[in-house]
Amino acid sequence: xxQSRLVSIPRLLVTAIMLSLLLASCATAxxxxxxxxxxxxLQSDMGEQCDDGNTFEGDGCSDSxxxxxxxxxxxxxxxxxxxxDSFIDCNDPDCRGDLxxxxxVEGICNNGTDDDGxxxxxxxxxxxxxxxxxxxxxxxxxxxxxxxxxxxxxxxxADSDCSTQPACQTGGETICDNHVDDDADTATxxxxxxxxxxxxxxxxxxxxxxxxxxxxxxxxxxxxxDGKDGDCDGKTDCLDTDCAADVNCTxxxxxxxxxxxxDGDTLTDCGDNDCATQAxxxxxxxxxxxxxVCSRGTTENNCTDNIDNDCDGLTDCFDSECSAAPxxxxxxxVCNDNVxxDGDTxxxxxxxxxxxxxxxxxxxxxxxxxxxxxxGAVETLCSDSSDNDCDGLSxxADSDCATHPSCVESAxxxxxxxDGDTxxxxxxxxxxxxxxGLNGRTCSGTTCSCPGGATExxxxxxxDNDCDGxxxxxxSDCAASPACAVAGTCDIDAxxxxxxxxxxxxxxxxxxxxxxxxxxxxxxxxxxxxxFLATTDVSVTLSLTxxxxxxxxMLLSDPGIAGCDxxxxxxxxxxxxxxxxxxxxxxxxxxxxxxxxxxxxSGDYSLNVDCTGGSxxxxxxxxxxxxxxxxxxxxxxxxxNVTNYSCATYNESGPEYTYLFLPTQxxxxxxxxxxGWLGPDLDLxxxxxNAGVCDPTQCIEYGDDSISFPITASNAYYVxxxxxxxxSGDYDIEFLCN
Numbered sequence: 001x002x003q004s005r006l007v008s009i010p011r012l013l014v015t016a017i018m019l020s021l022l023l024a025s026c027a028t029a030x031x032x033x034x035x036x037x038x039x040x041x042l043q044s045d046m047g048e049q050c051d052d053g054n055t056f057e058g059d060g061c062s063d064s065x066x067x068x069x070x071x072x073x074x075x076x077x078x079x080x081x082x083x084x085d086s087f088i089d090c091n092d093p094d095c096r097g098d099l100x101x102x103x104x105v106e107g108i109c110n111n112g113t114d115d116d117g118x119x120x121x122x123x124x125x126x127x128x129x130x131x132x133x134x135x136x137x138x139x140x141x142x143x144x145x146x147x148x149x150x151x152x153x154x155x156x157x158a159d160s161d162c163s164t165q166p167a168c169q170t171g172g173e174t175i176c177d178n179h180v181d182d183d184a185d186t187a188t189x190x191x192x193x194x195x196x197x198x199x200x201x202x203x204x205x206x207x208x209x210x211x212x213x214x215x216x217x218x219x220x221x222x223x224x225x226d227g228k229d230g231d232c233d234g235k236t237d238c239l240d241t242d243c244a245a246d247v248n249c250t251x252x253x254x255x256x257x258x259x260x261x262x263d264g265d266t267l268t269d270c271g272d273n274d275c276a277t278q279a280x281x282x283x284x285x286x287x288x289x290x291x292x293v294c295s296r297g298t299t300e301n302n303c304t305d306n307i308d309n310d311c312d313g314l315t316d317c318f319d320s321e322c323s324a325a326p327x328x329x330x331x332x333x334v335c336n337d338n339v340x341x342d343g344d345t346x347x348x349x350x351x352x353x354x355x356x357x358x359x360x361x362x363x364x365x366x367x368x369x370x371x372x373x374x375x376g377a378v379e380t381l382c383s384d385s386s387d388n389d390c391d392g393l394s395x396x397a398d399s400d401c402a403t404h405p406s407c408v409e410s411a412x413x414x415x416x417x418x419d420g421d422t423x424x425x426x427x428x429x430x431x432x433x434x435x436x437g438l439n440g441r442t443c444s445g446t447t448c449s450c451p452g453g454a455t456e457x458x459x460x461x462x463x464d465n466d467c468d469g470x471x472x473x474x475x476s477d478c479a480a481s482p483a484c485a486v487a488g489t490c491d492i493d494a495x496x497x498x499x500x501x502x503x504x505x506x507x508x509x510x511x512x513x514x515x516x517x518x519x520x521x522x523x524x525x526x527x528x529x530x531x532f533l534a535t536t537d538v539s540v541t542l543s544l545t546x547x548x549x550x551x552x553x554m555l556l557s558d559p560g561i562a563g564c565d566x567x568x569x570x571x572x573x574x575x576x577x578x579x580x581x582x583x584x585x586x587x588x589x590x591x592x593x594x595x596x597x598x599x600x601x602s603g604d605y606s607l608n609v610d611c612t613g614g615s616x617x618x619x620x621x622x623x624x625x626x627x628x629x630x631x632x633x634x635x636x637x638x639x640x641n642v643t644n645y646s647c648a649t650y651n652e653s654g655p656e657y658t659y660l661f662l663p664t665q666x667x668x669x670x671x672x673x674x675x676g677w678l679g680p681d682l683d684l685x686x687x688x689x690n691a692g693v694c695d696p697t698q699c700i701e702y703g704d705d706s707i708s709f710p711i712t713a714s715n716a717y718y719v720x721x722x723x724x725x726x727x728s729g730d731y732d733i734e735f736l737c738n
Contacts, residue, residue, distance in 0.1 A: 037065040109134055110141060123149070124306055126296070176200040176207055178352055179369070203232040239279050256280040256287055259383030259406065284311040313374070318356050335359040335366055362390040382406055396421060412436040412443055439467040459517065473517055473567050490564045492592065496530045497660060498538060498611035499620040499637030504528065506551065506595060506602040513596065516554050518569030523552060525597015529564055530607070532593055533660070534585035535619040535694035535718070536641070538611040542593060544579040549603030551595055553579035558590035566594075574598065588692025617642050617687075617694040617720055619660040625669065625737035633657050633682065633721060633728045642722065645685050647699035652683060654723015658694060661717040663737055670708045670736045671719055680729030687718040694718050711737065 037046075040053035042065075050061035057063055076095035092108075109128035123134035123141055134141075141149045143162035156162060157174055173194035174182040181188045190200050190207035199205070200212035208215065214232035216222070221230045224243035229236045237243055238254040253274035254262045261268045270280055270287035279285070280292035288295065294311030301309050303322035308315045316322055317331060333341045335354035340347045349359050349366035358364070359371035367374070375388030382401035387394040396407035396419060410418040412431035417424045426436055426443035435441065436448035444451070452465030459478035464471040472478060490513045496502060509526035516523060534540065544553045552574040556564050570591075573579035585591060595605055611618060618639040632638075633655045640655040663669060673684055684707045688698040701709045711717065721731060 037063070126307075177212070201232075203229055203234045205232050234282055236279065239282075257282075257285075257292060257384065258381055281311065283313040284308055314356055317353075332357075336371065360390070362387050362392045364390050413448065437467070439464055439469050441467050490527065490529050490566060490592070490594070492531045492563060493529050494531070495622050496532055496593065496607070496609055497620050497622060498534070498540070498609055498618050501606060501608040502530070503546070503604070503606045505604045506597055507604075509602070511597075513566045513594070515566065516556075516569040516572060516594070516596075517567045518554065519552075519572040519574050521552060521572070521574040522599055523554075523596040524599060525551070525601045527594050527596035530593040530595075531558070531564075532585075532591045532609065533619070533692055534587055534589065534591075534611075535658070535660070535692065536614040536616040537584075537587050538614040538618060539582065539584050541580065541582045541610045541612075543608045543610065544573070544595060544605055545608070546604060546606040547578060549601040550576055550598045551579070551601060551603060551605050552598050553581055554594040554596065555581050555583060556592035556594060558592060564592035564594070588690075590692070614639060614641055616696060617656055617658040617718065619658040619694055619718060621658075622660040622662055623735055624661075625663050625665060625735055628732070628734035630730065630732050631657065632730045633680075633723055634730075638728075642696045642720070644696065645687075645699040645702060645720075645722075646697045647685070648683075648702045650683060650702075651725050652685075652722040653726045654680075654682075654728045656720050656722040658721075659719045661711075661719050661735065663711045663715070663717075664713055665737055666711060666713045667738050668708055669711045669717075670706065670738075672706045672734050672736070673721060674705060674732045675729065679731065680727045681724040682721055682727065682729070682731055683724055685720045685722060687720065689716040689718065694720075696720075 037048060037051060038053060038055040040051055042048055042051045048065040051065050052059060052061040055063040076092070109122045109125075109131040121142070122128060123131075128134045139150050140154070140156065140159040140161035143156050143159075143165040150159070150161065154160070157165075172183055173185075173187070173189065173192040176189045176192075176195035176198045177200045179188065181192075183192070183194065185192065187193070189195055190212045191210045195207040198207055200207050204214065205212050206215055208217070214230075216230050216232070219231055221233075221235070221237065221240035221242035223230055224237050224240075224246035226237070229240075231240070231242065233240065235241075238246070239256070244254065252263050253265075253267070253269065253272040256269045256272075256275035256278045257280040259268065261272075263272070263274065265272065267273075269275055270292050271290050275287040278287050280287050283294075284296070285292050285294050287293075294309075296307070296309045296311060299310050300312075300314070300316070300319040300321040303316045303319075303325035306316060308319075310319070310321070312319065314320070317325070331342055332344075332346070332348070332351040332353035335348045335351075335357045336359045338347055340351070342351070342353065344351060346352075348354055349371050350369050354366040357366050359366045362373075363375075364371050364373050366372075373388075373390035375386070375390065378389050379391075379393070379395070379398040379400035380388045382395050382398075382404035383406045385394060387398075389398070389400065391398065393399075395401060396404070401407045407419050407421075407430075409421075409423070409425070409428040409430035412425045412428075412434045413436045415424060417428075419428070419430065421428065423429070425431060426448050427446045431443040434443055436443045439450075440452075441448050441450050450465075450467035452463070452467065455466050456468075456470070456472070456475040456477035457465045459472050459475075464475070466475070466477065468475065470476075491510070493509075494502070506526045506528050509528050511524065511526045513527055514522065514524045532540075542553060542555065544551060552572065554569055554573075555571045556566070557568045557570055558564070571581050571583060573581050593607070595607060597603075618641070620637045635657075638655040638657045642656055643651065643653045645652065661669070671684055671686075673682060675682055684703050684705070685696075685699055686701040686707060686709050687694060687696065688700055690698045701707050709717075719735075721733065723729075
């Protein structure tokens with residue numbers, strides 16, 4: 001600490017100095033008339049605050065008999081008035097900013113400042129109810145509140161106490177929110193410099209420049225835990241929707257009057273301890289004892305204090321309970337009759353008497369000279385039993401609340417009235433079209449029924465039409481359907497893969513299948529059946545063209561048996577012209593493709609299998625031992641999806657061509673490839689069949705121009721020809737087995 005600068009003076013010397021001063025005072029004292037300041041008699045009726053028998057300055061009592069400040073408050077927590085200014089500890093202005101005196105209450109009750117930021121100043125703040133300066137004040141404490149503070153029958157500027165106040169200077173703007181040019185200087189309210197920084201509206205609005213705005217200068221609540229209305233919208237901290245995502249307002253009951261359980265602890269609003277003492281309405285009510293109550297009372301018991309005593313949103317004369325109170329007569333009595341009731345040339349909401357008064361149906365009130373709904377244009381709260389948007393409909397009865405959780409029947413088969421509208425399950429319109437039972441039953445009208453009817457209406461659409469848990473031919477309703485008349489399997493004639501095409505005729509082929517479960521068409525002609533395998537995730541389009549007779553195309557799932565099953569039909573194309581089916585197969589699954597003749601037809605056709613997409617290698621040709629050919633990786637049926645293989649470290653970024661190798665004998669297979677002296681740099685890789693998926697991570701062997709590996713009859717393998725570092729071109733290949 002810095003050393004004290006006080007100097008020790010002997011007590012005897014101090015006594016001598018005081019005695020000499022006293023003698024000097026007596027020697028120079030003036031004689032005063034009895035009854036005048038300085039006669040030693042305190043005459044309060046003459047305006048004296050003290051009288052020490054002289055008219056000297058600096059001795060505690062001024063030459064006009066007014067108290068003089070003596071020093072400062074030495075301690076802010078000792079319970080003493082150290083400087084004799086009648087203010088103790090934190091009530092003394094000297095203690096403003098002291099750590100022992102946080103501004104949580106109205107610290108000084110006659111400084112014209114809202115010390116605790118609750119928009120109530122000095123004696124208007126309930127914190128000052130017991131302060132001496134607010135107990136029967138002898139002077140007009142506020143000069144612009146329309147209240148006779150000292151009960152001398154003179155209000156505001158009409159009281160001589162206010163003669164020195166800026167608002168009452170001759171020619172000054174006396175009221176800053178009455179839309180009147182009080183001093184006839186052509187400038188009204190905030191446009192008049194007299195109103196600078198003065199109140200001009202509710203919730204702390206004041207004149208800033210020529211506009212009536214919030215002193216903070218922001219339109220949103222930026223601080224969500226300071227107990228203040230930062231944007232002057234009448235909503236503080238978590239009560240303001242601006243704070244919905246603020247850390248102070250999450251993980252707890254952030255709104256205490258919205259009818260919702262904000263923190264998911266099953267307790268709502270005032271029933272949640274998080275809301276203890278918190279505001280639960282916009283009119284001043286707060287949570288107490290689990291209820292939303294008005295701490296100030298239930299009636300407007302003071303009609304001149306500028307306070308809404310019963311928290312009904314109406315203050316003083318605006319509250320009907322004050323209609324007979326002195327000072328509340330001679331006002332606009334009706335605010336929606338288009339009549340100037342009090343003869344001040346202003347009608348209805350244009351008259352300030354009507355501020356916050358009812359002016360229309362369903363709760364509309366006057367605000368800023370217009371008749372509007374206090375709650376806004378939409379129903380903002382859906383469980384407060386109030387018509388927030390004044391449209392005559394409250395809560396769930398208002399369409400604005402149609403999607404609110406408290407207004408929707410959340411379950412349509414639990415026999416409960418989930419949204420409290422007296423309607424349960426399908427009887428509630430909220431459940432229209434929603435699931436209400438097993439196997440696809442939905443609400444239709446007020447009953448739970450099956451959209452497809454009571455019987456299986458289609459026996460080849462793969463749907464459970466009658467919601468009985470059985471679909472198509474497995475449903476007894478389809479016993480007589482042509483689609484279900486054929487059972488058993490059909491023979492596989494050939495295998496086909498992505499990118500391949502086949503041209504042939506059905507003339508002379510067998511006719512083992514006459515009906516398929518996915519179509520009602522009569523397919524009594526001879527058929528040709530292909531087996532198809534998708535080795536990666538591709539989109540497949542089957543095209544049947546070059547038709548001279550009425551041939552149709554059917555796609556079947558593979559039943560896992562030798563052959564195909566006509567009752568496992570997935571899709572069909574049965575027009576009178578060219579046929580087409582597009583589908584997305586499951587990689588590794590087998591499918592059957594049937595070309596069959598409608599009503600006994602047979603003839604020539606071309607079948608093409610076009611595949612797009614794919615994330616790995618796409619097998620396009622099935623081969624056996626002894627196969628050889630000359631081909632190229634530059635053709636369109638080659639893919640370019642694989643760069644690396646698990647069995648080698650080569651960069652194989654060129655296009656790849658993939659063979660499905662189906663050996664009919666066991667032993668050792670040798671695959672040789674040659675590209676010529678100046679040919680491309682192509683490599684060989686063998687992949688495990690891996691349940692049908694061509695997967696480069698399942699590599700079992702690799703080589704530059706030849707590979708050998710053990711094989712087992714009836715097993716499958718992928719042999720891939722790929723380009724080293726992006727290379728591509730022609731090659732010769734052969735598959736040898738021994």
